[in-house]
């Protein structure tokens with residue numbers, strides 16, 4: 432089946448000023464009207480494209496009244512649920528508070544749509560590879576056992592289920608996605624728990640020491656945000672993507688040492704590295720089977736090398 436596009440639609444992106452949401456807004460802004468709701472806890476207003484068809488609202492998705500009124504007023508065609516407290520460590524420190532954002536706020540959106548019978552073409556919820564936890568099976572398939580090990584992963588998995596089962600029970604078109612290690616333009620290296628590639632890039636540009644936790648031979652499925660945006664638009668526009676969950680990753684595993692070497696080659700600089708103990712609970716190897724997504728619509732995803740070149744160029 433060929434590529435389908437989203438046009439002339441009213442789109443809500445929660446967390447739209449964040450890393451993935453703002454890249455999605457860039458991709459959709461020309462042909463659609465977009466509302467972004469973001470509390471700017473991690474996102475930045477300057478990430479967003481400018482224009483009359485981009486409506487930015489600085490607000491928390493946890494404000495039920497506000498979100499219900501917004502949904503009823505706009506009657507969105509597509510809803511991308513990307514707002515979350517994305518730091519696993521933060522959810523371990525504040526499990527109840529972050530649950531309100533990572534789960535309850537999304538449930539309220541589903542409830543509003545169900546009760547008010549709002550017409551929607553697709554709701555997409557962004558979940559995470561975190562749901563697989565320490566399950567050693569590789570590559571991770573959507574059918575692999577799940578093992579959520581943090582409040583973050585529990586909320587992501589439970590909300591996946593709400594999204595999928597609300598869809599089935601109340602006939603609402605829904606889909607969930609499990610992102611692997613996403614990197615690329617606009618990723619915020621502010622926290623020590625930010626994506627590792629944003630931290631490596633910041634260190635190499637500023638000549639700072641980068642700390643490798645463990646021996647650097649741990650592997651991840653690093654997927655460029657451009658491919659994540661494409662996956663989201665593919666799943667939004669294909670009607671057969673329904674009441675189901677999809678891995679979003681390249682299907683290729685790369686070690687941390689390899690990406691450090693690639694950054695050094697691209698930048699023609701050596702990164703100063705210090706070694707520290709592996710993080711407690713760190714996963715040794717992770718990559719996904721992305722056949723379910725690719726069988727719907729396939730495209731060549733960016734290799735880590737090409738993706739890093741793009742990321743470095745953008746950031747500088």
Ligand code: UD2
Pocket residue numbers: 517518519559560561562564611612613623624625626627628630642643644645649651687709710713714
């Ligand atoms: C990712 C997600 C996390 C959760 C988890 C589930 C990101 C940013 N995090 O965590 O939200 O979904 O997957 O499995 O996508 N590292 C260093 N030095 C640093 C920072 C990290 O060596 O300064 C290591 C870290 O110990 C790990 C690897 O780099 O082995 C990747 O770390 P990460 O935080 O980018 O991602 P991950 O896979 O631990």
